[in-house]
Amino acid sequence: MVVLSVPAEVTVILLDIEGTTTPIAFVKDILFPYIKENVKEYLQTHWEEEECQQDVNLLRKQAEEDSHLDGAVPIPAASGNGADDLQRVIQAVVDNVCWQMSLDRKTTALKQLQGHMWRAAFKAGSMKAEFFEDVIPAVRKWREAGMKVYIYSSGSVEAQKLLFGHSTEGDIHELVDGHFDTKIGHKVESESYRKIASSIGCSTNNILFLTDVTREASAAEEADVHVAVVVRPGNAGLTDDEKTYFSLITSFSELYLPSST
Numbered sequence: 001m002v003v004l005s006v007p008a009e010v011t012v013i014l015l016d017i018e019g020t021t022t023p024i025a026f027v028k029d030i031l032f033p034y035i036k037e038n039v040k041e042y043l044q045t046h047w048e049e050e051e052c053q054q055d056v057n058l059l060r061k062q063a064e065e066d067s068h069l070d071g072a073v074p075i076p077a078a079s080g081n082g083a084d085d086l087q088r089v090i091q092a093v094v095d096n097v098c099w100q101m102s103l104d105r106k107t108t109a110l111k112q113l114q115g116h117m118w119r120a121a122f123k124a125g126s127m128k129a130e131f132f133e134d135v136i137p138a139v140r141k142w143r144e145a146g147m148k149v150y151i152y153s154s155g156s157v158e159a160q161k162l163l164f165g166h167s168t169e170g171d172i173h174e175l176v177d178g179h180f181d182t183k184i185g186h187k188v189e190s191e192s193y194r195k196i197a198s199s200i201g202c203s204t205n206n207i208l209f210l211t212d213v214t215r216e217a218s219a220a221e222e223a224d225v226h227v228a229v230v231v232r233p234g235n236a237g238l239t240d241d242e243k244t245y246f247s248l249i250t251s252f253s254e255l256y257l258p259s260s261t
């Protein structure tokens, strides 16, 4: 088995979710289709609620920022004049969400609505989050060795907590010390990793970030964060240069903590 030694200065392990702790297939085949199939009904049912209105307002603001993009879908304000007008606005929100999802966009607006929609499915028990089988034992071991474990995903913090609270292995939220999402900044921007370190109260070189996306690994590395790229079944392939440049692991069990036995 390949072993990657974790530098002694590392005290925090920061984990991506999709493609790292969790199969991309779970996200693409279960989480995302749930949104596409239910978004219209969700909006119709929850439209009058404060939370739903905040989600729509954020999506509308994002749509304004996206107006220069090819295929962008604007979201008009509701005039308050009748059911037809309301249905027109709801359809625009649906089309905007589907357009963003077709591009796998990671905007805070999209991720916030998705998190609110998944809440019902997870709480009803009709959806359970999948984790690769090495993840939970490894995280337990790291914590026993004194490591802190944080999550940094484009999925909203609320959605992340749903995944850890409703997994196929039960409620495992206590394995995580804290969560970050795109509200702290985008995962391909190095400043996000500096802000995360500052929020945790450590230096960037105390963090080891595990992700499947090399652009995220490069951004973290630029901020002096240690990185390893996680190669999982179903992940996008890496170029030969990426394979040579980055430390690669195929399972969390390949990480060796000098402080553990």
Ligand SMILES: CSCCC(=O)C(=O)COP(=O)(O)O
Pocket: 016, 017, 018, 019, 027, 031, 106, 111, 114, 152, 153, 154, 155, 156, 159, 160, 163, 187
């Ligand atoms: C709570 S994760 C839901 C999946 C998701 O929406 C997503 O964008 C995953 O992105 P990641 O940064 O974990 O690769």
Ligand SMILES: [Mg+2]
Pocket: 016, 017, 018, 019, 020, 211, 212, 213
């Ligand atoms: Mg990922």
